[in-house]
Amino acid sequence: xxxxxxxxxxxxxxxxxxxxxxxxxxxxxxxxxxxxxxxxxxxxxxxxxxxxxxxxxxxxxxxxxxxxxxxxxxxxxxxxxxxxxxxxxxxxxxxxxxxxxxxxxxxxxxxxxxxxxxxxxxxxxxxxxxxxxxxxxxxxxxxxxxxxxxxxxxxxxxxxxxxxxxxxxxxxxxxxxxxxxxxxxxxxxxxxxxxxxxxxxx
Amino acid sequence: xxxxxxxxxxxxxxxxxxxxxxxxxxxxxxxxxxxxxxxxxxxxxxxxxxxxxxxxxxxxxxxxxxxxxxxxxxxxxxxxx
Numbered sequence: 001x002x003x004x005x006x007x008x009x010x011x012x013x014x015x016x017x018x019x020x021x022x023x024x025x026x027x028x029x030x031x032x033x034x035x036x037x038x039x040x041x042x043x044x045x046x047x048x049x050x051x052x053x054x055x056x057x058x059x060x061x062x063x064x065x066x067x068x069x070x071x072x073x074x075x076x077x078x079x080x081x082x083x084x085x086x087x088x089x090x091x092x093x094x095x096x097x098x099x100x101x102x103x104x105x106x107x108x109x110x111x112x113x114x115x116x117x118x119x120x121x122x123x124x125x126x127x128x129x130x131x132x133x134x135x136x137x138x139x140x141x142x143x144x145x146x147x148x149x150x151x152x153x154x155x156x157x158x159x160x161x162x163x164x165x166x167x168x169x170x171x172x173x174x175x176x177x178x179x180x181x182x183x184x185x186x187x188x189x190x191x192x193x194x195x196x197x198x199x200x201x202x
Numbered sequence: 203x204x205x206x207x208x209x210x211x212x213x214x215x216x217x218x219x220x221x222x223x224x225x226x227x228x229x230x231x232x233x234x235x236x237x238x239x240x241x242x243x244x245x246x247x248x249x250x251x252x253x254x255x256x257x258x259x260x261x262x263x264x265x266x267x268x269x270x271x272x273x274x275x276x277x278x279x280x281x282x283x
Contacts, residue, residue, distance in 0.1 A: 029233070029240070030240065031231075031233045031236070031238050031240030032238070032240075033238075033239075033240060033241045035241070043221055043222070044221065045221075046228070048228065048241045050241065078243065080224035080225065080226045080227060080228065080243065080248070081221075081222045081223060081224050081225070081250075082225055083222075084222060143236075143237075145235070145236070148235055151235045152233070152235040152236065160235070160236060162236045162237065162238065194238045194239065195238070196233070196236040196238055
């Protein structure tokens with residue numbers, strides 16, 4: 001390939017990269033959360049996680065190219081009963097000491113629809129829980145809030161990206177108490193993610 | 203009986219929680235910029251079915267123990283004579 005062909009390609013690649021912004025999801029206000037809900041015949045369990053971090057590369061002009069990884073600290077999972085929380089973190093269930101992170105790495109977007117600043121899509125990626133990785137597809141919405149970082153964190157300028165997703169997983173797919181405690185702990189886990197990331201203007 | 207009634211009244215008064223006893227409750231706070239509802243936990247005692255079970259066990263234990271401390275009734279026949 002001649003140099004004359006490489007230059008436009010390199011320029012195009014740089015332009016695409018330059019349009020993408022990196023959003024950091026470690027929220028200094030601690031509002032980011034993931035909610036989990038399990039409804040079993042004998043008991044329903046509701047809880048949340050707040051230890052969220054990770055980065056997402058987002059281009060407002062081309063949301064379909066979004067990639068990134070969201071991390072939830074296993075230790076940050078809370079249920080309102082302290083003994084239940086202890087059991088949940090123990091080696092019998094999530095084994096937070098051995099598997100300190102629950103992650104989702106977005107790889108591709110499908111059915112992308114954008115209206116004004118809101119993009120909805122089916123996001124496919126790798127979900128890792130309890131040391132087991134599985135490819136899942138989850139419907140998600142991404143709301144791009146241009147120049148709104150300062151409204152939330154004074155003295156800072158930049159953009160915000162709000163991601164919301166709701167999906168279900170089966171705990172047995174992740175080797176969590178397979179075939180056990182089915183009457184008390186549902187195999188189906190409903191997950192709702194509500195997170196905001198910030199891209200500080202340079 | 204008093205223990206059982208008190209436990210039942212407490213359980214009903216705090217919302218008749220049919221799950222396990224909770225020591226905190228989820229509180230949601232809206233972030234006006236992002237629209238995200240942040241979650242925090244307030245310390246609050248919400249007795250559950252285990253609390254009710256423990257109260258029932260305690261009441262049964264007290265009822266059993268009370269049998270050993272019964273006052274002997276005066277003998278009516280002796281009084282009549």
